[in-house]
Amino acid sequence: MSDQHDPNESGDSGDEARFQPRDGVTETIAVLQTRLPDHHGLLLCLDFDGTLAPIVDDPEAAEITPTNAELVDRLRDAPGIELAVVSGRGLADVRGRVDVDDVTYAGNYGIETDYGDGDIEVHPDAAAAESVVERVRTRLEDELEDEDGVAVEDKRWTTTVHFRRAPDRAEAVTDRVEAVVAEHGDDQLTTASGRAIVEIKPDVETNKGAVVSGFAAEADGYLPMYVGDDVGDRSAFEAIDAAGGVSVYVGDEDIGATATVASPDEVAALLRWIADDGVDYVGGNGAVDETH
Numbered sequence: 572m573s574d575q576h577d578p579n580e581s582g583d584s585g586d587e588a589r590f591q592p593r594d595g596v597t598e599t600i601a602v603l604q605t606r607l608p609d610h611h612g613l614l615l616c617l618d619f620d621g622t623l624a625p626i627v628d629d630p631e632a633a634e635i636t637p638t639n640a641e642l643v644d645r646l647r648d649a650p651g652i653e654l655a656v657v658s659g660r661g662l663a664d665v666r667g668r669v670d671v672d673d674v675t676y677a678g679n680y681g682i683e684t685d686y687g688d689g690d691i692e693v694h695p696d697a698a699a700a701e702s703v704v705e706r707v708r709t710r711l712e713d714e715l716e717d718e719d720g721v722a723v724e725d726k727r728w729t730t731t732v733h734f735r736r737a738p739d740r741a742e743a744v745t746d747r748v749e750a751v752v753a754e755h756g757d758d759q760l761t762t763a764s765g766r767a768i769v770e771i772k773p774d775v776e777t778n779k780g781a782v783v784s785g786f787a788a789e790a791d792g793y794l795p796m797y798v799g800d801d802v803g804d805r806s807a808f809e810a811i812d813a814a815g816g817v818s819v820y821v822g823d824e825d826i827g828a829t830a831t832v833a834s835p836d837e838v839a840a841l842l843r844w845i846a847d848d849g850v851d852y853v854g855g856n857g858a859v860d861e862t863h
C-alpha cells in the first residue's frame with residue numbers, strides 16, 4: 572500500500588447531498604444484501620486513522636468525521652450489529668477520539684482490548700516488555716530531537732515514529748529507528764512500517780488479525796467485516812478472508828479485498844446504509860439473533 576497518493580487527505584465533506592457513493596460502496600452493499608440474510612448479525616470491525624478519520628499531518632489533530640461519529644453511535648445500538656474499533660493507537664487515545672461507550676475497542680494493534688465494559692486487558696507478554704519499549708522511546712526522543720518534522724508518539728506498550736512532515740527523511744529515520752531497536756531492544760522488540768510511520772512494538776504473537784479472529788470466534792453466526800486502510804490492517808484482512816467475511820479497503824489500490832472505497836466519506840456512506848437498511852437484511856433467511 573503506497574503512501575504516494577493519499578485519497579484520504581480531505582476531510583468530511585459536510586455536504587451529504589452532494590456526496591455520491593462510488594462503486595466500492597455499491598459493491599459492498601450488494602455483498603451484504605446477499606450475505607446478511609444467512610447470518611444472525613454483522614460483526615463490524617473498523618480501523619480509525621484513514622478509515623473513520625481522514626489522514627492529517629499532525630497525529631494529535633486526527634478527528635473522526637462528524638458523520639462517522641454519529642453513525643458509530645447509531646450502530647452501537649442497532650439490532651444484530653456487534654461493533655469493534657481496532658486501532659494501532661493506544662486504546663484510551665482511540666476511545667477518546669471515537670467517544671462512544673459500550674463498544675469493543677482494541678488498541679496498540681491488539682495488545683490492549685476493552686470489550687465495552689471499561690476494563691482494559693493487556694497482552695501479558697507485551698506488558699512484560701514495557702520497560703524496554705520505554706527505554707527505546709527515550710533513546711529515540713533524544714536521537715531524533717533535531718530532526719525537523721519528525722515526532723515520537725508514546726503509546727505506552729508501543730511507540731510510533733512519524734515522518735509525514737519530513738518525507739525526505741523517511742529512509743534515514745527508519746534506518747535510525749531500526750538501529751536503536753537493534754542496539755537497545757534486548758531482542759524483545761520488532762518494527763513495522765505504516766503510513767509515513769515506523770512502529771516499534773514488543774515482538775509478541777498478536778496483531779489486528781489475531782484480534783479480529785478472536786472477535787469472530789466469539790460472535791458465532793455473525794458475518795465478520797473489517798474496514799481499514801493501512802499496512803497494519805493487512806493481518807485483519809487475511810483473518811477476515813479466512814473467516815469467510817467481508818473486507819473493505821480504504822484506498823486507491825486493489826489489494827484483494829472484497830471491495831475498495833476511496834475515503835472516510837465513503838466509509839460513512841457504507842455505515843449509513845448498514846444503519847438505515849442493512850439491519851433489515853440480518854437473519855432474513857431465518858437466522859434470528861437472540862443472544863446479542
Ligand SMILES: O=P(O)(O)OC[C@H]1O[C@H](O[C@H]2O[C@H](CO)[C@@H](O)[C@H](O)[C@H]2O)[C@H](O)[C@@H](O)[C@@H]1O
Nearest residue numbers: 619620626627628630633658659660735766767
Ligand atoms: O490502526 P489505525 O487506527 O489506523 O492507526 C494507525 C496509526 O495511525 C496514526 O498515524 C496515522 O494517522 C496520522 C493522523 O492522520 C498520520 O499523521 C500518520 O502519518 C498516520 O500513519 C497514529 O498516530 C499511529 O499511532 C497509529 O499506529
